[in-house]
Amino acid sequence: MTYTLPLPALILVGLxxxxxxxxxxxxxxxxxxxxxxxxxxxxxxxAGLPLTTVPASGGEPEKLGVVQAIIEGVGGTLGSVAxxxxxxxxxxxxxxxxxxxxxxxxxxxxxxxxxxxxVALTAAAAILAIPVFFDAGFIILIPIxxxxxxxxxxxxxxFGLPIAGIMLAVHVAVPPHPGIVGGAAILGAxxxxxxxxxxxxxxxxxxxxxxxxxxxNRREYxxxxxxxxxxxxFGTEDGPRNGTIEDGERAPGAGTILAIIVLPLxxxxxGTTVAPRFAEGxxxxxxxxxxxxxxxxxxxxxxxxxxxxGVRRGWSAAKLGEVMESALPAAAVIILVTGAGGGFGKILxxxxxxxxxxxxxxxxGIPVLLAVFLISLILRAAQGSATVAITTASGxxxxxxxxxxxxxxxxxxxxxxxxxxxxxxxxxxxSGFWIVTRYLGLSVKDGLRVWTPMTTALGxxxxxxxxxxxxxxx
Numbered sequence: 001m002t003y004t005l006p007l008p009a010l011i012l013v014g015l016x017x018x019x020x021x022x023x024x025x026x027x028x029x030x031x032x033x034x035x036x037x038x039x040x041x042x043x044x045x046x047a048g049l050p051l052t053t054v055p056a057s058g059g060e061p062e063k064l065g066v067v068q069a070i071i072e073g074v075g076g077t078l079g080s081v082a083x084x085x086x087x088x089x090x091x092x093x094x095x096x097x098x099x100x101x102x103x104x105x106x107x108x109x110x111x112x113x114x115x116x117x118x119v120a121l122t123a124a125a126a127i128l129a130i131p132v133f134f135d136a137g138f139i140i141l142i143p144i145x146x147x148x149x150x151x152x153x154x155x156x157x158x159f160g161l162p163i164a165g166i167m168l169a170v171h172v173a174v175p176p177h178p179g180i181v182g183g184a185a186i187l188g189a190x191x192x193x194x195x196x197x198x199x200x201x202x203x204x205x206x207x208x209x210x211x212x213x214x215x216x217n218r219r220e221y222x223x224x225x226x227x228x229x230x231x232x233x234f235g236t237e238d239g240p241r242n243g244t245i246e247d248g249e250r251a252p253g254a255g256t257i258l259a260i261i262v263l264p265l266x267x268x269x270x271g272t273t274v275a276p277r278f279a280e281g282x283x284x285x286x287x288x289x290x291x292x293x294x295x296x297x298x299x300x301x302x303x304x305x306x307x308x309x310g311v312r313r314g315w316s317a318a319k320l321g322e323v324m325e326s327a328l329p330a331a332a333v334i335i336l337v338t339g340a341g342g343g344f345g346k347i348l349x350x351x352x353x354x355x356x357x358x359x360x361x362x363x364x365g366i367p368v369l370l371a372v373f374l375i376s377l378i379l380r381a382a383q384g385s386a387t388v389a390i391t392t393a394s395g396x397x398x399x400x401x402x403x404x405x406x407x408x409x410x411x412x413x414x415x416x417x418x419x420x421x422x423x424x425x426x427x428x429x430x431s432g433f434w435i436v437t438r439y440l441g442l443s444v445k446d447g448l449r450v451w452t453p454m455t456t457a458l459g460x461x462x463x464x465x466x467x468x469x470x471x472x473x474x
Contacts, residue, residue, distance in 0.1 A: 005048050007356050014353035017043035018379070018392070021344075025384075032388055033333070036340035040070050040347045047351035064350055073346025074339040077185045077391070081178065081342075082335045084191075086328060087298040088176030091305055092132035093327035095260065098309040099251035101128055101140045107254030109148070117148050118159050119210060125163040126206045129170035130261055131301075133177065133330075135435055137167050142439050146231055156231060157440040158217055161450070164436045165209035166202070168426070169458050172386045173198040173419040175268075175294060178335070179390035180419045184412075186345050186394040187401055191294050192272030193412035195265060201416070201465050205458055212457060216450050223441030231441065252309050260305050267297035337387055345395015353396070368404060369417050369470055372397045373463045376421025384430040386422035393418050413470045417463055424459030427452050 005013065017039055024035040044066035045051070052065040064072065095101070104127065108120035121144070129137050141163055142156075149156040171177050175184070175191050180198070184191050223231070271292005278285035290296060302324075310320040347353075366374075372393060379389035394415070401414055426433050427448060437447035 005352075007360075010047060010351065010353050010356040011360060013043060013047045013351070014348065014356070014396070016046070017348075017353075021392075025388075032385060033336045033340045036337070036344050036388070037070065040073075040340070040344045041066055043344075043353070044069060044347045044351060047347075047353060049347070049351055066347070069346050069350045070343040073343035073349075073395075076346070077182055077342025078335065078339040079185070081182050081185050081339065083295050084176045084181050084298065085178045085335050086331050087295065087302060088131060089133070089327040089331035090324045091260075091264075091298060091302050092136065093323055094302070094305045094309050095128070095131060095257060096136065096140055097323050098313070100257040100260075100309065101132075101137070102144060103251040103254045104128055104257050105141065105144045117152065118162060118214075121145070121148065121159050122162040122166055122206055122210045126166045126170060126202060127258065127261055129167040130174055130265070131176070134168050134171035134432060136330075137171075138164055138432075138435060138439070145439075149231075155221070155223060155441065156227075157221060157442065158213075160436075160440045161216060161454070162210040162213035164440070164451070165213060165454050165458055166206045168432060168455060169205045169209065169423055169462065170198075170202055172390070172423045172459075173416060173462065174202065176298060178337075179387040179422060180415065182339075182341055182387065183390040183394040183415050183418050186342055186391060186398060187411060187415050189411045189415040190272065190408045192268050192292060193409055194415055195268050195294075196272060197412060197416055197466070197469065198419070199265065201420075201462055201469075204465065205462055208461055209454070209458060212454050216454065221442060221446050221450070224438075224443055227438060227441035250313070252313065256308050260301055260308065263304060264294070264297035264301040267291050267300065268294055271297075337385070341388055341391025341395065344392060345398060348395045349398055352399075368397070368400050369414060369467055371400070372414060373417045373421040376418045377424050377459065380422045381425035381427070384427075384433075389422040390418050393421065409473055410470060413466050413473075416466045417470075420459045420462035420466060422459075423462060424456035425452060426455040 020042065021035055021039040024030040024039065025032055030038075049066050049069065050063050053068045054063040054065075056062040101124075105121055105124040108124040109117055112120040112123075121141070125137070125141060128141070132140065142160070145156050145160045145163065148159055152158075171179075173180055173194075175181050175195050175198075180194060181191065183189070184194055269292070271289050275285055275288035275292055278288070291300075306320060306324075309315075310323070315323075375396060376389050376393035379392050380386055397418075401411070406414065428434075428444065433447060433451060436442070436451055437444065442450060
C-alpha cells in the first residue's frame with residue numbers, strides 16, 4: 001500500500017500514539033473512552049491523514065479525514081458490539097438478581113460432595129462467567145466463597161483463587177463479553193466459531209486454574225486487616241447477606257440457570273455448524289443461520305429468563321423492567337470504550353501504521369499468531385484494561401491478518417489468541433487485580449506473587465492451545 005509517511009516515521013508515530021494512550025490512562029487517570037478519541041485524533045493528524053475527507057478523483061481512491069475515519073471505525077465496531085453487550089448485560093443481571101449464582105454453586109457442591117467444594121465452585125464459576133462480566137460475577141460469588149470457607153475453617157483464598165482465575169479466562173475469550181466481541185468486529189471474525197473454540201479451551205483452563213490455585217495455596221498468606229474484618233463479620237447479624245434475592249423469595253433451580261446459560265450457546269453453535277450443511281438460499285439454511293446469530297440467540301435467552309426467573313417467580317412487570325434497566329449504565333461505558341477502540345483501530349489502518357507494523361513483523365520473521373498475542377499481552381500489562389488491549393491489538397494487526405487471507409475458522413483462532421494475550425499480566429493498573437486481592441485478603445506484594453503469575457500462566461496456556469488448534473486444523 002501507499003503510506004502517508006515513510007515507513008520508519010509511521011512506526012514511530014504509532015509507537016508514540018500507543019505510549020500517549022497509556023500515559024493518559026495510567027498517569028493522568030483519564031477515562032479510557034476520551035483518551036482513545038484524543039489519541040486517535042493526534043495519531044491521525046501526526047501520520048498525515050487529511051483533516052477532512054478528500055473525494056475520489058483522477059483514479060485516486062477516497063481518503064477519509066481524521067474525524068470521519070474515527071466515526072467510521074466507531075460505527076463499524078458498535079454495529080455488532082452494542083446490541084450484544086447490552087443484551088448480555090441484561091441476561092447477566094437477571095441471573096444475578098434472581099439468586100441464580102447461589103443456586104448454581106450450591107447444586108454443584110451437592111453433586112460433587114463436601115470434599116470437592118473447590119472443584120464444584122470452580123465449575124459453577126466457569127458457567128456463571130459466560131453471561132456475567134468478571135467484576136460483577138466474582139463479587140456475586142464472594143458471599144458463597146466466604147460461607148464455604150468459614151464452614152471448612154480455611155481462608156477465602158482457598159476457594160476464591162481458582163474461581164477468579166477461570167472467571168477472568170472466560171471473560172476475555174467467550175462472547176458476549178465486550179473485548180472479544182469488539183476484536184471480532186474489527187477483524188471480521190465469526191463470533192460463532194470464537195464461541196465454540198473459546199468454550200473448548202475454557203475446559204482445560206478451568207482444570208489448570210484449580211490446580212494452579214492448589215499449588216499457590218501450599219503456603220499461607222497473611223490476610224489484610226480490611227478483609228479479615230469483613231470475613232470475620234460474615235454470617236453475623238451485621239455481616240453481609242449471602243446472595244441477592246429478597247427476604248422470602250426462593251432462588252431458582254440450578255437446572256433452570258444452566259438451561260438459560262446453555263440456550264444461547266446452543267443456538268449459536270447450531271447456526272455455525274449445522275446451517276452450512278444446507279444449500280444457501282434454502283429455508284433451513286436461512287432459518288438456522290438466523291437463530292444462530294448471537295443477537296437472536298441472546299434475545300431468546302432473555303425472553304426465557306424473563307419468564308422463568310421473573311414472571312413465574314412472582315416478579316412484577318415493573319421490577320423486571322427495573323432489573324433489566326439497571327444493567328444498561330455499566331454496559332454503556334463498556335460499549336463506548338469498545339467503540340472508541342474500533343475508532344483507534346480504523347485510524348491505525350487508514351494511516352498505514354497497521355500495515356507498517358505488519359511489514360516489520362514479517363521482515364523480522366515473527367509469526368502473526370504469536371505477534372497478536374504478544375502485542376495484546378503488552379498492551380494489557382501497560383494499561384490494565386483487557387477490552388482496550390483486545391480492540392487496540394486487533395486494529396493494529398488488522399492489515400497483517402487481512403493479508404493472510406484466512407478462512408473463518410483460522411480467523412476466529414487469531415481473534416482468540418488476541419483475547420488470551422489480554423488475560424495475562426494482571427497487576428496494579430487493573431481494577432480486577434484490586435477486586436480479587438481485596439476480597440481474598442491478599443496484600444499487593446502477595447497479589448503480584450499469586451494473581452499476576454496465575455493470570456499469565458492461564459493466558460499463555462490458552463494461547464498455546466489456540467496455536468495448537470490453528471496448526472492442527474487444515
